[in-house]
Amino acid sequence: MSDFDLTEIKALAWDVGGTVFDWHHSIKNEISKLAEDSSRNIDPAQFTNDWRTTMFELLQPVREGLESWKNADQLHLEALDIVLGKYDWPMTLKERTELNTIWHRLNAWPDAAENIEKLRSRYRVIVLTVLSWQIVVSSSKHNGISWDGALSCEFLDHYKPHPEAYKKGATLLGLKPEEVMMCAAHQHDLNNAAAAGLRTAYVHRPTEKGADTPNPMPSIEEFDVVATDFNDLSGKLLA
Numbered sequence: 704m705s706d707f708d709l710t711e712i713k714a715l716a717w718d719v720g721g722t723v724f725d726w727h728h729s730i731k732n733e734i735s736k737l738a739e740d741s742s743r744n745i746d747p748a749q750f751t752n753d754w755r756t757t758m759f760e761l762l763q764p765v766r767e768g769l770e771s772w773k774n775a776d777q778l779h780l781e782a783l784d785i786v787l788g789k790y791d792w793p794m795t796l797k798e799r800t801e802l803n804t805i806w807h808r809l810n811a812w813p814d815a816a817e818n819i820e821k822l823r824s825r826y827r828v829i830v831l832t833v834l835s836w837q838i839v840v841s842s843s844k845h846n847g848i849s850w851d852g853a854l855s856c857e858f859l860d861h862y863k864p865h866p867e868a869y870k871k872g873a874t875l876l877g878l879k880p881e882e883v884m885m886c887a888a889h890q891h892d893l894n895n896a897a898a899a900g901l902r903t904a905y906v907h908r909p910t911e912k913g914a915d916t917p918n919p920m921p922s923i924e925e926f927d928v929v930a931t932d933f934n935d936l937s938g939k940l941l942a
Contacts, residue, residue: 707927709940712902714827714876716854716869718887720834721911723819724809724842727751731913733805745790748913753789757782762833766862774857775835779803806834807841812908814933816848821937827851831872831885833862852876864895873901884928886936890921897926904928906936 720726727748735747758778764770765778773781780803787794794802822828829852830839836855843850854872861867873880880900887893888908897903903926909918921929930936 707902709942711882712826712884712940713878713882714829714851714873714884715822715904715940716829716831716872716883716885716896716901717819717850718885718889718892719830719832719839719842720809721908722886722888722906723811723815723848724846725812725911726755726806726809727911727913729809730754730805737802741792743790743792745792748915750786750790752912752916754779754782754786757785762862766865772857774855775833775838776803776806779806806838808845809838809842811842811846811848812933816846818933818937819848819850822940823849823851825941827876829872829876830854831863831869832856863892866895866899869896869899869901884940888918890925893926902927904930904936904940906930906933 717723731747731751734750738745738747758775761778761781765773780799783799783803787799819828828850830850831854832839833856835857836853839853839855854875856862856868859868859871861871863869869885870880873883876883881902884902884904885893885896886904886906888906888911890905893903893905905921905926905928907920907930911918928936928939930939
């Protein structure tokens with residue numbers, strides 16, 4: 704942990720997709736069942752990763768102002784159309800729309816809910832995510848997770864990793880950027896948060912994209928706090 708005073712931190716801003724919610728296994732398990740029911744011979748894990756990757760590819764021109772403003776639900780549906788075409792898997796609009804709702808019932812990592820609640824005893828704990836507000840609320844209720852607030856970039860005029868997304872999040876909390884710590888399992892998210900003036904906490908999710916796509920641990924010097932999991936993170940932030 705870097706040398707700084709934890710008492711300066713007033714709020715924790717959380718990425719949730721991959722950090723709090725285990726999107727890969729949640730989606731993969733439902734895709735696997737649907738493929739089996741439809742007699743489709745596909746790799747559910749690869750389909751899941753392709754779906755998420757394609758969503759972020761579609762998000763990029765929205766971030767850059769080259770496409771009209773859309774939220775993650777719209778982008779997930781557009782990405783699903785592309786991925787279904789790649790896998791030659793025809794579905795009706797009704798079937799695609801229903802399938803897209805699985806992002807609203809993502810399972811949390813087992814160590815998330817209890818430790819988030821512990822951290823709320825000392826900090827304001829909010830969400831700061833590119834995912835839609837509906838995804839955050841529905842998946843949080845699905846897992847019994849309570850937040851002090853939820854900020855979706857769909858309402859901030861900028862998507863992360865634009866610096867204004869982080870700065871506006873701090874402003875809405877009535878805090879300076881350096882009084883907010885961004886908590887995430889993604890190094891690029893934290894690097895951009897740090898560039899915007901926020902403190903950073905990395906929590907490791909080695910199987911975020913599945914067991915076949917391992918995620919290496921970053922250098923411990925790279926961020927203010929580096930934790931192996933949520934138990935480790937809450938222990939360090941509540942010390």
